[in-house]
Amino acid sequence: MIFKAVLLGLVEGITEFLPVSSTGHMIIVDNFLKLSKNMEFTNAFEIIIQLGAILSVIVYFWKELWPFSGSDEEKKDKWIMWSKVVVAVLPAVVLGLKFDKLIESKLFNAKVVATMLILYGIILIVLEIKNSKKKSFKINSIKEMGFVTAIGIGFFQCLAMVPGTSRSAATIIGGMLLGLNRAIAAEFSFFLAIPTMFGATLLKIVKSGVNFTSSEWGIIGVGFVVSFIVALIVIRWFMDYIKNKDFKIFGYYRIILGIIVLLVLKK
Known part of the structure; x- marks a missing residue:
């Protein structure tokens, strides 16, 4: 089980902040490699290790996120940035509380994952082809982004x-469609992930309960x-990557993986 925990931790860490769907990858992996027969434990494991990925964002972007450091102007900018994040997270809070159970019961399967991988892979490629013709973007920093744009990204x-x-794909695509350049769309996506994922993780932990044995907590700790x-390594690489390259490679990857999953499921 330790090996499976390490593998799932790798999958979560690699995919959480790339536009390839970490949840989708976890569902696919679990479809072929079961962590445990105890589904309550498996669900809790997959939820809790997301906190490890969230922590990596906080560590990497600490200077940009901590609102009590820097000059008065820098502190003000950070508070305004956080207010934009709060506004952007509201749609997910409202809709998530309303439809979470329905979506989890009806859509959490490999076939839906494969279909969405292909669909949004195509969207990413088309968007990047369209953006390749642009010489500049309207918004080149989070400071320039308005609250209306922030809530728009929240709906995406x-x-x-x-x-x-x-x-990350949904928020990055939304950000770019609303005028953000690639790097700023990705950065805001990371910041928005903190309250979104932290809240969703805590909600599901409360709902599922955490009555596990010491060995099970040890397995969760390994994955975490x-x-x-x-995730910390991936974020560092990803932020360097998008300075000079686009997202088309992730679009191609999504399409190829989605097709492979659909073919395997038909057998």
Whole structure:
């Protein structure tokens, strides 16, 4: 079980902040490699190790996120940034509370994941082809982004409630459609992930309960640590990558993976 925990931690850490759908990958992996027969434990494991990925964002962007450091102007900018994040997270809070159970019961399966991987892979590629003709973007910093744009990105994030969509893909696509450049869209997506994922994780932990044995908590701890370390490495690489390259490669990856999953499921 330790090996499976490490593998799932790797999958979570690699995919959480890339536009490829971490939930989708976890569902696919679990479809072929069961962590445990205890579904309550498996669900809790997959939820809790997300906190490791969230922690990596906080560590990596600490200077940009901590509102009590820097000059008075920098502190003001950080508080305004956080207010935009709060506004952007509201749609997911409202719609998530209303439709979470319905979506989880009806849509959390490999076929839906594969379909969404392909669909949003195509959207990413088309969007990048369209953006390749642009010489500049309207918004080149979070400071320039208005509250209306922030809540617009929040509504795009709600698309990711369907597994296989990818929260980061939905928010990055939304940000770019609303005028953000690629790097700022990705950065705001990371910031928005903190309250969104933290709230969703705590909600599901409360609903599912955490009455596990010490060995089960040890397995969760392994996944958590692996997820944190890997996600931190991936974020560092991803932020360097998007300075000079686009998202088309992730679109192609999504389409190929989605097709493979659909073919395997037909057998």
